[in-house]
Amino acid sequence: MATNKTEEQQQQSQAGRHQEVGHKSLLQSDALYQYILETSVYPREPEPMKELREITAKHPWNLMTTSADEGQFLNMLLKLINAKNTMEIGVYTGYSLLATALALPDDGKIFAMDINRENYELGLPVIQKAGVAHKIDFKEGPAMPVLDELVQDEKNHGSFDFIFVDADKDNYLNYHKRLIELVKVGGLIGYDNTLWNGSVVAPPDAPLRKYVRYYRDFVLELNKALAVDPRIEICMLPVGDGITLCRRLK
Amino acid sequence: MATNKTEEQQQQSQAGRHQEVGHKSLLQSDALYQYILETSVYPREPEPMKELREITAKHPWNLMTTSADEGQFLNMLLKLINAKNTMEIGVYTGYSLLATALALPDDGKIFAMDINRENYELGLPVIQKAGVAHKIDFKEGPAMPVLDELVQDNHGSFDFIFVDADKDNYLNYHKRLIELVKVGGLIGYDNTLWNGSVVAPPDAPLRKYVRYYRDFVLELNKALAVDPRIEICMLPVGDGITLCRRLK
Numbered sequence: 292m293a294t295n296k297t298e299e300q301q302q303q304s305q306a307g308r309h310q311e312v313g314h315k316s317l318l319q320s321d322a323l324y325q326y327i328l329e330t331s332v333y334p335r336e337p338e339p340m341k342e343l344r345e346i347t348a349k350h351p352w353n354l355m356t357t358s359a360d361e362g363q364f365l366n367m368l369l370k371l372i373n374a375k376n377t378m379e380i381g382v383y384t385g386y387s388l389l390a391t392a393l394a395l396p397d398d399g400k401i402f403a404m405d406i407n408r409e410n411y412e413l414g415l416p417v418i419q420k421a422g423v424a425h426k427i428d429f430k431e432g433p434a435m436p437v438l439d440e441l442v443q444d445e446k447n448h449g450s451f452d453f454i455f456v457d458a459d460k461d462n463y464l465n466y467h468k469r470l471i472e473l474v475k476v477g478g479l480i481g482y483d484n485t486l487w488n489g490s491v492v493a494p495p496d497a498p499l500r501k502y503v504r505y506y507r508d509f510v511l512e513l514n515k516a517l518a519v520d521p522r523i524e525i526c527m528l529p530v531g532d533g534i535t536l537c538r539r540l541k
Numbered sequence: 542m543a544t545n546k547t548e549e550q551q552q553q554s555q556a557g558r559h560q561e562v563g564h565k566s567l568l569q570s571d572a573l574y575q576y577i578l579e580t581s582v583y584p585r586e587p588e589p590m591k592e593l594r595e596i597t598a599k600h601p602w603n604l605m606t607t608s609a610d611e612g613q614f615l616n617m618l619l620k621l622i623n624a625k626n627t628m629e630i631g632v633y634t635g636y637s638l639l640a641t642a643l644a645l646p647d648d649g650k651i652f653a654m655d656i657n658r659e660n661y662e663l664g665l666p667v668i669q670k671a672g673v674a675h676k677i678d679f680k681e682g683p684a685m686p687v688l689d690e691l692v693q694d695n696h697g698s699f700d701f702i703f704v705d706a707d708k709d710n711y712l713n714y715h716k717r718l719i720e721l722v723k724v725g726g727l728i729g730y731d732n733t734l735w736n737g738s739v740v741a742p743p744d745a746p747l748r749k750y751v752r753y754y755r756d757f758v759l760e761l762n763k764a765l766a767v768d769p770r771i772e773i774c775m776l777p778v779g780d781g782i783t784l785c786r787r788l789k
Contacts, residue, residue: 316569317568317569317573317777318567318568318569318737318777319566319567319568319569319737320737320740322740323567323734323737323739323740323777325740326734326739326740327734327775327777330762330763330766330775331762331765331766331773331774331775331783332775334766334767335766335772335773360775363774364774364776367772367774367784367786368621370725370772370786371618371621371622371727371786372621372622477620479621486573486576486577489568489569489570489573491573491576492570492572492573492575492576514580514581515580517581518580518581518584518585519584524585524617524620525581525585526581526613526614526617527577527580527581527582527610528614528776528778529567529568529573529577529777529778530776530777535581536617538617538620538621
């Protein structure tokens with residue numbers, strides 16, 4: 292009996308692990324989220340993105356990946372704004388990076404940073420096969436020193452059409468101080484995970500994972516700060532784990 | 542005792558009516574939706590839009606209005622795509638129309654249609670006060686005959702077309718709009734997640750009109766998903782907007 296229970300628990304646990312790559316959506320039901328994915332996302336997902344998503348699903352840190360609905364949205368957004376020169380902070384296996392690379396024109400450029408090159412190299416073969424790897428300039432290491440260097444040269448001010456930040460939440464506001472100079476006027480910064488699994492409204496006694504609770508304060512602080520920043524217009528979209536789009540005003 | 546209960550019920554009913562203009566969101570909780578509204582939407586909502594939203598809240602059909610989060614999104618989207626020439630099918634009191642007019646440049650143009658001019662005129666003073674009414678060309682009446690006429694001559698002349706009207710006609714509109722929107726331009730179909738009812742089990746209690754239009758919404762979503770002339774994106778903003786970018 293005890294053995295059966297353990298097997299059942301293991302099966303359930305594995306079923307949980309192989310679900311839609313760890314994403315609980317922000318929507319009213321899993322059914323509604325699945326509906327969006329199955330009706331409008333998966334049938335339109337480019338082959339390389341499907342392949343990269345499946346590779347990532349097997350990775351132990353797959354909770355970190357960009358979801359398919361978010362990838363589709365980013366891809367469309369970049370085409371709508373005719374983005375050509377972009378930056379990405381936080382790459383992981385490269386799902387949003389690939390979504391971006393597929394959206395940019397052939398001479399488009401993405402400057403991408405992550406502290407972990409290994410994960411990037413997991414997805415790189417798929418990006419190469421898709422014929423868009425030449426658009427990517429990947430740099431391993433923390434982003435802050437690189438941003439500080441970029442900001443020092445006035446030529447880099449306003450040089451990016453779009454900057455996507457999907458990284459360490461306790462540094463978003465620090466990144467923002469630099470990115471607001473680097474993105475062009477009328478350009479877009481996207482901050483990912485700003486609804487933090489819905490935990491932004493969890494009651495004080497709610498059971499939260501340690502890392503969720505830890506970073507939640509930074510997310511709440513970020514959201515407050517962006518809301519009153521007069522240099523940008525904002526829009527919080529409940530796509531993925533929440534993306535806040537910030538359009539630079541001047 | 543009976544009187545007290547009735548008063549209480551009346552108070553609760555009124556509290557319900559004066560909630561965020563009838564919108565139950567598509568999100569996991571009302572609290573999360575309120576968080577978005579209070580953190581990022583209301584503090585940034587332009588005065589005219591706030592005023593129009595409050596006027597609309599008192600109207601008996603206020604369920605039809607565009608929500609504040611959706612208005613903010615449309616406004617940003619239009620600026621991002623540098624829209625100049627747009628169309629709107631379904632105006633009601635004009636909340637999304639105002640959001641659009643505020644986003645367009647001074648020489649921008651919006652061709653707006655609704656079967657009901659009275660509701661439009663409820664919001665028009667606010668739009669005029671905001672100094673953007675000159676961008677709007679309003680036409681009362683059903684959209685179909687107007688579209689049929691436009692299609693004879695105006696292909697690819699619109700940057701953005703927003704459809705927030707009779708769901709049983711969306712696919713019929715689509716046949717015309719796909720010619721009228723420019724290549725690379727955007728059509729936005731509103732209410733495509735239909736209050737989440739797209740996934741309601743067969744025995745779920747649904748309002749008559751929700752159940753009736755649901756079939757059309759499901760059909761629309763299927764059709765847009767396989768339309769090779771567009772790229773699509775279903776966004777869970779408001780009651781669900783499907784953005785369709787024309788490919789060629």
